[in-house]
Amino acid sequence: MDNKIHQINKIAVVGTGVIGNGWIARFLAQGFDVIAFDPAEGAEQRTQKAIDQAWPSLVKIGLADGAAQNRLTFMPTIEEAVCEADLIQENVPEREDLKKSVLASIDAYAKPEAIIGSSTSGIMPSTLQEGLKHPERLIVAHPFNPVYILPLVELVAGKETSAAVMDRAKNFYASIEMKPLIIRKEIEGHLADRLMEALWREALHLVNDGVATTEEVDAAIIYGAGLRWAQMGPFLTFHLAGGEKGMRHMLEQFGPTLKLPWTKLEAPELTDELKEKVITGCETHAGDTTIAEMEEKRNAFLVELLDLVESYWPETTATEKVVVKQ
């Protein structure tokens, strides 16, 4: 009902860096009118260049009816950019003070029912909605680069965000071929970036300690975990690595390694409660599919994925170099 009343037709994009431009390309490809604002010199030219770069992929993915690059308009002021928009996507640099002041102007000029989605990768929505006239329509809608291809978007509600707005946002982002993931609790870094950041920090430690070069770290991920993560993420991956008994066996076998100094990251206490959360989580996720059935599917997938990786990146790894060098 609510969705019918507040159709999203016009979208404003405030801040046109790599992420803002990624949003613009996706919105245009999905057949929307997009109004953009960015005070930086040459912003419009950079955006056009970014769209040109993205368009071939978007054509391959499939354009919506009426999708056209010329449905983008840059406005000279933030007021003109947002005043008629049904959804405003904010992508200014990751500084709390800057984001808050820009969001305050957006809030001042936007229609009250317009949704404001912040692309912040780390700041909590409750912080961003402080002092807004209409805080209930502010959410975090955090995408992943390249925004015009990767489907994940994390949706986070702040203390004052209304359920109706979250629901409209979820439906909207799902309607533009994205996978909206609703985050249950506000935390800095949300969900995906916390996971990425943990790996990223350990990677920096390893490079810093001279254990590996950046290229070797990349190779260690590409040809091992990366292939599996693209497929089923860390939990189901371990569920399958556990053999017939799945995650239950996995935790028995590798639970103890949590105590070892394997990373610079301190592990949580593997309490029975946590164990059950993890085990039942995987078992629920797996549903009626047996481990053997999942393995079959995983294998078929990995064989194809491996072909794909090899066809695109045959020469760019540390391991290749190792073999060539000898």
Next chain:
Amino acid sequence: MDNKIHQINKIAVVGTGVIGNGWIARFLAQGFDVIAFDPAEGAEQRTQKAIDQAWPSLVKIGLADGAAQNRLTFMPTIEEAVCEADLIQENVPEREDLKKSVLASIDAYAKPEAIIGSSTSGIMPSTLQEGLKHPERLIVAHPFNPVYILPLVELVAGKETSAAVMDRAKNFYASIEMKPLIIRKEIEGHLADRLMEALWREALHLVNDGVATTEEVDAAIIYGAGLRWAQMGPFLTFHLAGGEKGMRHMLEQFGPTLKLPWTKLEAPELTDELKEKVITGCETHAGDTTIAEMEEKRNAFLVELLDLVESYWPETTATEKVVVKQ
């Protein structure tokens, strides 16, 4: 030269759990005679089942001339299993005391020039080679599940490992369609598992803190970072996320977030030296390829990968459920 003298024809696999069986399947598919030993009851039947499960994928990948399941023989004693082997792959449970005693027997019965590769995911080779008669032929050769498909194998030398053995091992694992990654420094967890473990620990914290379910964590990886990691790993991924200036810009922009409480993992100090290591590492890796060229290639790859993921895992994510539930 050395390689000619010590051809690897016969392989022994000691310990036939998920990893040991994965090795057996790969070795058989590569056309080797494999001798296996595992004292556990029903081990031989479980191994046959595992091979049956793996074989269709191996056929798809392509069997070597003469590859046959019946070239596997189980032996009743470890002595009979290893005495004629040119390479022995050890895969007993991840307990230092157990591994050391099994490796001592292997060392006692194996030909002096035979290579002993331990599949240990965390123990350092210098620890494992303590007290061996021929410590110079002991290396860590750590694979990833499913071993018969994933190409990555981490090779780690211990203090007493000879360069000739490492060289033979590297050539051997490369010859069976693997990507041998030589780890520069011995550390617990080697390289890949440290990275995986960092993400795994953060994931456990997030589930423990009620931020996400295991399925939501998986979705957060699959549709975001996972797709990128399968392609180019964390460093080159960020190099591209940095726009035209690549990693240099990335570190300027997101370096500060290292100070934020984004994970439970403490970040390293982002010194100029570390910055340079990371930046030049990425730039060297990228070589003459421009960011724009890499983006084009990345996009084409991601579009295909996304199709692949969708065709295999259309319904198994938290995000799908979110959309369906409403």
